[in-house]
Amino acid sequence: MYFWTLKTYYLKRLFAKISFILLTLLLFISCDAVKRVEDDERLLTDNTILLNGEKIKKSKIYNQLYQEPNARLLGFPLQLHFYNLARPDIDSILISKYLENEKKRKNLSGILSRKQLDRYIHSRKEFNEWIKRTGEAPVIIDEEETKKSVNRLTSWYWNNGWFNVETDYEIKPSGRKRAKVEYSVTTHQPYEIDSINKDIESVVIDSLYDAHQAKAKIKSGEQYRTLDFNAERDRLTQLFRDRGVYYFDQEYITFNADTINTDHKVNTTVIIKNRKVSEGDSTSRVPFKIHDISKVNIFTDYSYANRNQPLTDSANFEGYTLYSFEEMEYKPEALTDAVFIKPGTTFSDTDRRRTYNRLNSLRVFKYPNISYTPDPRDSTRTDLIANIFLTPQPKYSLGFDFDVSQSNIQKFGIGFGGSLLIRNVFRGAENLEISGRGSIGSSTDAAASSDKDRFFDISEIGADLKLTFPRIFFPFKTEKFIPKYMSPFTSMSIGVSTQHNIGLDKQNLSGILNYRWTPSRQLSNKLDLLNIQYVRNLNVGNYFNVYRNSYNDLNQTAQSPNVVTSPTYLDEDGDLIIPKGAENFIRDVYNDTGTTTGLNSTQRQSVINIRERKNRLTENNLIFASNYTYLWNTKENLYDEEFSRFRFKIETAGNALSALSKIISFDKNENGNYEVLGVAYSQYAKTEIDFIKHWDLGHDNIFALRTFGGIAIPYGNANSIPFARSFFAGGPNDNRAWQAYDLGPGSSGGRNEFNEANMKLALNLEYRYNLFSDLNSAFFIDVGNIWNVLDIVDDPASTFTSFSDLKDIAVGSGFGLRYDFNFFVLRFDIGFKTYDPARDEGSRWFKDYNFNHAVYNVGINYPF
Structure with missing residues (x-):
């Protein structure tokens, strides 16, 4: 323990020295930001946009400019100065220094071979190029680019209804080889939509347009915006294709906007021509028609290699025809249940999209292929045959993982695990997952005296079994309120684990019956109808060795x-x-x-x-709970930098057993609590609300916010919350100025090794920015704490009794570095105790705000 503390102390001292040296170096090299700017050039220092004479700050307007000043960190162009470290004439310098300098070359020839010398010179060149790539070249004002920015500003305002907009620019010198650009925009009176007419040639299209005109994106009386017209084109295209117009494409839609002598009004005409058909060398136009699905063929084991092989097996189910090149391995109802394209119905693009999504969610097939062909039996050429080609994934998939960790209970740990996925277990697209995990570690405390001479003295091993069905299993049908387009799944899982010399040595047995469904791309729901957990402590006598x-x-x-x-x-x-x-x-x-x-x-x-x-x-715990989670997430992909995420969870435990206790005579313990199998069951209600918002500020600058509130109230058969369901504060994903479990409750000062409570409030703010290439940084402020409320704890320092206890909210702040490896982000954060509620009132601010008392966090990916 002394060695670990000493090593941490010297690491902090070393980090402080490195930081000081880096800051001194940066100040030294920053003396001349224009050292790579020629005499006849100007470094762009600032852009200003004046709208009708007033300066504006809207980022979406500034994003229209082609040239922007070099990125700055706290007003300092760090990347520019790093770029300036590179030598522009590196080739001539190296040739002169190592090849043309005879004395230098002779000295080096006695040390390095010619090949080694060439390699050394090449490495110097590569390092110089790396500095250029990592840094940021000076942004030199280019008047052609400035003129393009003016045109782009004009286009932006024009597309938002200011057709008479006037734009101009002025380049203003602001120092030696420096200048800023001032753009001026005069909008004048905007144009608004007046009349909306139509010119539609096909009767079918005209009828559909009239029936759904109330949902139009273009509305009379609103200011003209080109994006509204684009949205209306997308709406009409989706409308027609969802109503059976298979051959329709948005290119058939055009708009005519008349503004001649209209007093700033726009008279709009929606123009939709007939379908263009080519036959040989001739082209003609024919009216659009409504198309029906006459037949749906599903090829269950298609691959490019067997495309010309004969089909050997087939089946018919509810109008669908299923084919297989080998013996069919799927129950017909399992596949047809995932297909929304039905024989005898009208063509719908939404049905095709839902079919893609549902088949992909099964995790049984590779990305499916769906095609439509005219039915040769139909003389009217309106019937379509849908062909769905499915390529199965491998029956078995193996996965392995390995990690190294450090925590407050172990100074070194190794974790490992493996999983086996078996697809289509019962021929109904069910998936069975079998996984195992284990870890060994060296504890930070000689809690286990029998193993104190062993380096690896703690261990954990566990296994899980999970079976997933692509449907809702319930006593009655749920199709009316959870239709199959919501991709419903039912999962049944059991898990078991045992720990040795971790805390009190525990055995854990769990079982979950879970339902999940996704009504839309942003919204998902999860319901644990049964979430059962049994925790047994094996080494209660070790309590005071651990705590x-x-x-x-x-x-x-x-x-x-x-x-x-x-x-x-x-x-x-x-x-x-x-x-x-x-x-x-x-x-x-x-x-x-x-x-x-x-x-x-x-x-x-x-x-x-x-x-x-x-x-x-x-005490041993028996948790017999149900919970529901609502999740709204606007993040569309891994690289989406601006999104919102809202999560709400509610959980209740013990109510079913409480109801049974009125029917069945359960035993009572000495405290008067009912016991099931010798364990007093937990009874509580718990809720959590979590909101995350990211704002993209441009130039790889992100402002991120997270708020969290949670409370768990025991009642009935319990007067406290199980440790596994409690809240804790601190750690790399919470308040980073405190280690995990070290903060709170309230102003108690974290007296225990694992401090937890049944109420939590948290707020995290983080400003993220790019330093060099894939190296990013951030400043953060973390606010929050935990308290006990309405439970067995009555310590005033730990409990929340009124809003006055909000004075015990802790504040941490700091900064960090993050390196992006594309598939994950390695994060290093330093947190400083800014407001410590464990201190006496009046001496809580900035008392431990130094590197000696800082908390160093290492994490994977962003904290939120």
């Missing part, structure tokens, strides 16, 4: 001069014997009997608090 802070407080009380403690509770050093001595001492104090006497009221309350926490953390 040393509690033991030290208890031992200090027992050794107080005013306290008389039985000598049989103490060892030869006068310390409480673990576990019997400590347990007997607590029993005497709680029952106010025995040979332990002399405690004052404060000491007695402290012992009672230790007893309550020990009982809660050593």
Whole structure:
């Protein structure tokens, strides 16, 4: 432990020195930002846009400009100065220094071979190029680019209804070889939509247009916007293709906007021509028609290699025809249930899209191919045959993972695991996942005395079994409120794990019956109808070895001069014997009997608090819960930098068992709580609300916000929340100025090794920006804490009783580095205690704001 503390101390000192050296170096090299700017050039220092004489700051307007100043960090063009470190004439410098300088060349020839010398010169060139690539070249004002920016500004305002907009620019020198550009925009009166007419040739299209005109994106009386016309084109295209017009394309839609002598009004005409058909060398136009699906063929094992092979198996089910090149491995109803294209219905593009999505979500097939061909049996040429080609994924898939970790209970740990995925287990597109995991580690505490001489003295092993069905299993049909286009799934899983010398050595058995469905791309729902967890503590006698802070407080009380403690509770050093001595001492104090006497009221309350926490953390848990999670996420892909995410979760536990207790005579324990299989079941209600918002500020600058609120209230058969369902604060994904489980509750100062509570509030703010290439950085502020409320804890410092307790919200701030490896981000954050509620009031701000008291966090990917 001393070695670890000493090593941490020197790491902090080293980091502080490196930071000082880097800052000094940056200040030194930043003396001349225009060192790579020629005498007849100007470095762009600022862009200003004046709208009708007033300066504006809207980023979407500034994004129209082709040239922007070099990126700045706190007003400092770091990447520009890094670029300036590179030598523009590196080739001539190296030739002169190493090849033309005879004396230098002779000296080097005695050390390096010619090949080694060439390699060294090449490495110098590569390093110089790396500096250029990593840095940012000076942005030189280009008047042609400026004129293009003016045209783009004109186009932007024109497309938003200001047809008479006037734009201009002026380049204003602002120092030696520096200048800024000032753009001026005069909008004049905007144009608005007046009349909306139509010129539609096909009767079918005309009828559909009239029937859905109320949902038009172009509305009379609104200001003209080109994006509204684009949205209307997309709406009409989707409308027609969803109503059977298979051959329709948005290129058939045009708009005529008349603004001649209209007094700033736009008279709009929607023009839709007939379908263009080519036959040989001639082209003609024919009216659009409504197309129906006459037949749906599903090829269950298609591949490019067997495309010309004969089909050997087939089946018919509810109008669908299924084919297979080998013996069919799927139940027909399993595949047809995932297909929204139905024989005898009208063609719909939405049905095709939903079919793609549903088949992909099964994780059984590769990306499917759906094509339509005219039915040769139909003389009207309106019937279509839908062909769905499915290529199966491999029956079995193996996966492995490995990681190295460090935490507050282990100074070094190795984790490993593996999984086996078996697809289409029962021929109904079901998936069975079998996984195992294990870890070994070296503890930070000699809690397990029997293994104290072993480096790897803690371990965990577990296994999970999960079976997923592509439908909702329920006693009654759920199709009316969870239709199959929502991609419903049912999962049944069981898991078991056991820990050795981690805390109290636990065995964990869990079982989950889960439903999930996705109404839209942004919205998803998850319901755990049953979420059962049984936790058994195997080594309760080890409690005071693990929770040393509690033991030290208890031992200090027992050794107080005013306290008389039985000598049989103490060892030869006068310390409480673990576990019997400590347990007997607590029993005497709680029952106010025995040979332990002399405690004052404060000491007695402290012992009672230790007893309550020990009982809660050593009791076995039976959690029989149900929960529902609502998730709204506008993030479309991994690289989407601007999005919102809202999550709401509610969970209740013990209600079903409570109802059964009124029918079945469950046993009661000494506290009057009902027990099932010898364990008092948990009963509580818990809710969580989590909101995340990212704003893209341009130039790889992101502002991110997260808010979280959660509370869990015990009732009925319980007076506390199980440890596994409690909240904690601190750590690399929470308040980074405190280590995980170190913050709170309230102003108590984190007296315990694992501090948790049943109420939590948190707010995180983070500004992210790019430093060089794939190296990013961030400044952050983390706010929040945990409290106990309406449970067994009555310590005033740990409980939340009124809004005045919000003064105990902790504030951490700091900065960090992040390196983007494309498939994951490696994160290093440094958090400083900015406002510490554990300190006395009046001395909470910035008292430990230094590197010696900082918390260093390493994480994978962004914290939120």
